[in-house]
Amino acid sequence: xxxxxxxxxxxxxxxxxxxxxxxxxxxxxxxxxxxxxxxxxxxxxxxxxxxxxxxxxxxxxxxxxxxxxxxxxxxxxxxxxxxxxxxxxxxxxxxxxxxxxxxxxxxxxxxxxxxxxxxxxxxxxxxxxxxxxxxxxxxxxxxxxxxxxxxxxxxxxxxxxxxxxxxxxxxxxxxxxxxxxxxxxxxxxxxxxxxxxxxxxxxxxxxxxxxxxxxxxxxxxxxxxxxxxxxxxxxxxxxxxxxxxxxxxxxxxxxxxxxxxxxxxxxxxxxxxxxxxxxxxxxxxxxxxxxxxxxxxxxxxxxxxxxxxxxxxx
Numbered sequence: 001x002x003x004x005x006x007x008x009x010x011x012x013x014x015x016x017x018x019x020x021x022x023x024x025x026x027x028x029x030x031x032x033x034x035x036x037x038x039x040x041x042x043x044x045x046x047x048x049x050x051x052x053x054x055x056x057x058x059x060x061x062x063x064x065x066x067x068x069x070x071x072x073x074x075x076x077x078x079x080x081x082x083x084x085x086x087x088x089x090x091x092x093x094x095x096x097x098x099x100x101x102x103x104x105x106x107x108x109x110x111x112x113x114x115x116x117x118x119x120x121x122x123x124x125x126x127x128x129x130x131x132x133x134x135x136x137x138x139x140x141x142x143x144x145x146x147x148x149x150x151x152x153x154x155x156x157x158x159x160x161x162x163x164x165x166x167x168x169x170x171x172x173x174x175x176x177x178x179x180x181x182x183x184x185x186x187x188x189x190x191x192x193x194x195x196x197x198x199x200x201x202x203x204x205x206x207x208x209x210x211x212x213x214x215x216x217x218x219x220x221x222x223x224x225x226x227x228x229x230x231x232x233x234x235x236x237x238x239x240x241x242x243x244x245x246x247x248x249x250x251x252x253x254x255x256x257x258x259x260x261x262x263x264x265x266x267x268x269x270x271x272x273x274x275x276x277x278x279x280x281x282x283x284x285x286x287x288x289x290x291x292x293x294x295x296x297x298x299x300x301x302x303x304x305x306x307x308x309x310x311x312x313x314x
Contacts, residue, residue, distance in 0.1 A: 006242055006243070006244075007242060007306045008242055008243070008244035008253075008255075008303050008306055009121050009128060009131055009244070009300075009301050010121070010131055010132050010135040010244060010245045010246065010247065011128075011132060011242075011243070011244055011245060012128055012129055012132050013083075013129070013132035013133060013135075013136060013245075014085070014086065014129045014132070014133070015082055015083030015084065015085060015091065015133060015136075016083050016084045016085075017082070017083040018081075018083055018084050019164070021081070021162070022081060022161040022162040022163075022164050023161055028081060028162045031081070031090035031092075032066070032079070032092070033066060034066065034090065035065060035066055035067070036089050036090075037065075037066055037089060037090045037091070037092065038063040038064065038065070038085075038089055038090070038091050038092070039063065039064045039065075039066070039068075039069045039079075039091075039092045039093070039094050040061055040062060040063055040064070040091070040092075040093050040094070040133075040134070040137055041062065041064060041069070041072065041094050041095075041096045041102070041108070042093060042094070042095055042096070042097070042114075042137060042138065042141050043096050043097055043099065043102055043103075043114040044097050044114070045097075045117075045138055045141060045142055045145075046114035046115055046116055046117070047061065047062065047114065047115065047117060047134050047137065047138070048061070048062030048064075048108065048111070048112050048113075048114055049061065049062055049112050049113055049114070049115045049120060049125075049126075050062050050111065050112040051112060051113070058125060058126065058127075059120070059125045059126055060126075061126065061130050061133070061134065062108075062111065062112045063091075068107055068108075069094055071106075071107045072094075072096055072099065072102070072106065072107060072108070073096075073098075073099070076098065077094050077095050077096055077098065078094070078095040078141060078144045078145075078159065078163070079092050079093070079094045079095075079163065080092060080093045080094075080137070080140040080141065080144070080162065080163030080164075081162035081163055081164075082133060082136055082137060082140075091133070093136075093137035093138075093140060093141055095141045095144070095145070097145075102114070117131070117134055117135065117138055117247065118248070120134075121301055122299065122301045132245070135245050135246075135247040136245075136247075138247040138249075139177070139179075139245070139247040139249065139250040140163060140164075140177060142247070142249040142250060143177045143178065143249070143250060144159065144163070144166070146249070147166060147175060148166075150166075150168035150170065150171060150173050150175070151173075151175065152168065152171050152173040153168060153170050153171040153173070155168050155169065155170035155171070156169075157169070157173075157175060160174075164176065164177060177250070178250060179250055179251070179252050180212060180250060180251045180252070181212070181213040181219075181222075181251070181252050181254060182210055182211065182212050182213065182246070182251045182252065182253050182254065183210065183211060183212075183213055183219060183222045183223045183226060183254050183256060184208050184209070184210040184253050184254065184255050184256070184303055184304060184307070185208060185209055185210070185223045185226070185227060185238070185255070185256040185257065185258040185307070186208045186209075186256075186257055186258065186304075186307040186308060186311060187209070187227055187231070187233050187235065187258040187259075187260045188257055188258070188259060188260065188311060189259075189260040189261075189262065189263050189277070191279055191280050192263065192277040192278060192279050192280070193277070193278055193280075193283065193308065193311045194209075194231065194233060194260070194265065194275060194276070194277050194278075195207055195208060195209075195275065195276065195278065195297070195308070196208075196209055196230065196231060196267070196271075196272040196274065196275035197272065197273060197274045197275065198271070198272060198273055199273040204293075204294055204295050204296050205295075205296055205297070205298070206275075206276070206278075206295050206296070206297060207297065207298050207302070207304045208255075208303075208304040208307050208308065209226060209227055209230050209231065209258075209272075210226070210253070210304075211225075211226035211229075211230070211271075213254075219238070219240075219254055219256065220238040223235060223238045223256050223258050224238065224258070227258050227260075229268060229271070230267075230268050230271045230272050231265045231266070231267060231268070231272060231275050232264070232265050232266030232267070232268070233258075233260050233261075233262075233264070233265045234260065234261040234262065234264075235258045235259060235260060235261065236259060236260075236261045237259040238256050238257070238258055238259065239256060239257040239259065240254075240255075240256055241255040241256055241257055241306070241307055241310060242255045242303065242306065243255060243303075244303040253303050255303045255306065255307050256307075257307070257310075257311075263277060265277075276295075278295070280311065280312060280314070283297075283308060283311060283312040284312050287309065287312055
């Protein structure tokens, strides 16, 4: 019996990450050379996306064979093992940012386009499982691009364990990919939920509150602190909803319901420029397109949408 489906984009990764294989250099080398292995190239953190073969068919991830990657200069590129798909094929992500305009030059000319992952996800142009794999690929390639040097002694570090570790040859320090936990929560009190808005957001947009979990802080404590700091709302209980991998660059959004002690609030004027309580009926009306036109919520692409939707559905 598998896990229940996560409602959030970038979740539900179908790959067997086969972490036990990462420490086997011979096996990794064999898969890198295997004609059955598949590689998704990323150029400036944008994955290669193939156009629709026919209208309405949807786009495809630009998975490439080993021979094409070798032609692109794969040996010099950062390559990360992603996992094994359901057909037993090894999947890799490869950074080709060193190339100049690969869309219009070399073996990829005319094949597809390097597209921003967020825009693809918002447009619903790829299956959720493919988006999850691309989120993993983007986060890993981004980490290597940002962490090429040892934070202990400053020496250039080397890739190890199929991309899931970097080792400093000078001081032997080991460095691992990071994930930054972020709490995102919807305060509720009785039959109402509280949403806020930032000054830079489009007119009328309201969303859940959010903030990074600090060192030595539990998820519940982070939820209570952020809600109090941003909106002056006291929280006496926290419920977990779901999580969303967020590859910008590598966060994990931890969705929660923050049960408020009262309706009292005071906007901080820094993180939030405004906020208000909505009744469940008002939220349902907005989702149904029957609101008064003064407020709207993030699209399904965002975990905030799923939190507000869960409240609307009771």
